[in-house]
Amino acid sequence: MKAQHSNGRGRSPFLTSYALTLAFITFVSVLYFKDFSSTLHQPFLHRPPPHHRRSGQISRPLRHAHHGGNGNAAEHHRAAAAAQQLPFAVGAAPAGCDVGLGEWVYDEAARPWYQEEECPYIQPQLTCQAHGRPDKGYQHWRWQPRGCSLPSFNATLMLEMLRGKRMLFVGDSLNRGQYVSLVCLLHRLIPESSKSMETFDSLTVFRAKDYNATIEFYWAPFLAESNSDDAVVHRIADRIVRGTSIEKHAKFWNGADILVFNTYLWWMTGEKMKILQNSFEDKNKDIIEMETEDAYGMVLKAVLKWVESNMDPKTSRVFFVTMSPTHTRLG
Ligand SMILES: *[C@@H]1O[C@H](CO)[C@@H](O)[C@H](O)[C@H]1NC(C)=O
């Protein structure tokens, strides 16, 4: 379909991994900060009022703060700060620093974090170097927020945070790239005999046995049920999404401690979306057309509803990766 080798600049298929790397770095950066949720007005739509949360929100740092605590004002202050700590947050952003506001800077010294050939999990169509991409500069970009700096990624710390946990990426190829990148960043610390990577239909599971942890990817390019749900054989030309039906997929998301959703590119057909009212098994398909924005909004609402009923904001964390660049030659 696409030329394997290209000297085209900017628009080459290899833009894929570039975009993925950038997007992933953003994600990791964001994971580091506890106040990301303020961008989204707190983790989930409806949070219990503050007086409800006071006792339930005890996180690990709070327990440390209390250890040997003597009840003085500083201790109270620290405990209060820790009580607001979101699950899986590491460190704290300096007050007033918006990590989403900044720019990409070229970092010759500190990037890349891993070399393509060190990671056996990258899909062949994304191994730019193996396919002869001559330049390496695309691996050196780093997100620099205005007014503060992000702590460097620490794979040991991340594995410790994931101990006994299930981290799940759900979405399209962009999120698959994020997922693979994260596995590439972590797998070096895990001996060969203690890790595995397996695929069960739409679900791919990387297991870190010594940590009793999994990092997983679930293919659902529209999040809702669609005719593109087969991870290998999917129809791109005639996309049909089934209303708000996410249960078929969502039953695989139950029990995740960290969920990272994305969906965007697959909606960008430039045409109205075809929405199936009945089921894909029905012989006579009841299909209506909707404006893309309306259909997208409808599905996101269904996902949010699922998140609210199935995820606990005190113990789990949900991310949504927003729009992404296209990654086709003429996209
Ligand atoms: C990474 O995290 C581990 C575990 O918390 C810590 O012991 C180590 O010092 C950290 N490394 C760096 C470079 O900060």
Ligand SMILES: *[C@@H]1O[C@H](CO)[C@@H](O)[C@H](O)[C@H]1NC(C)=O
């Ligand atoms: C492993 O993690 C799961 C949660 O993902 C937990 O239910 C289970 O008890 C853990 N097992 C051990 C041996 O820690």
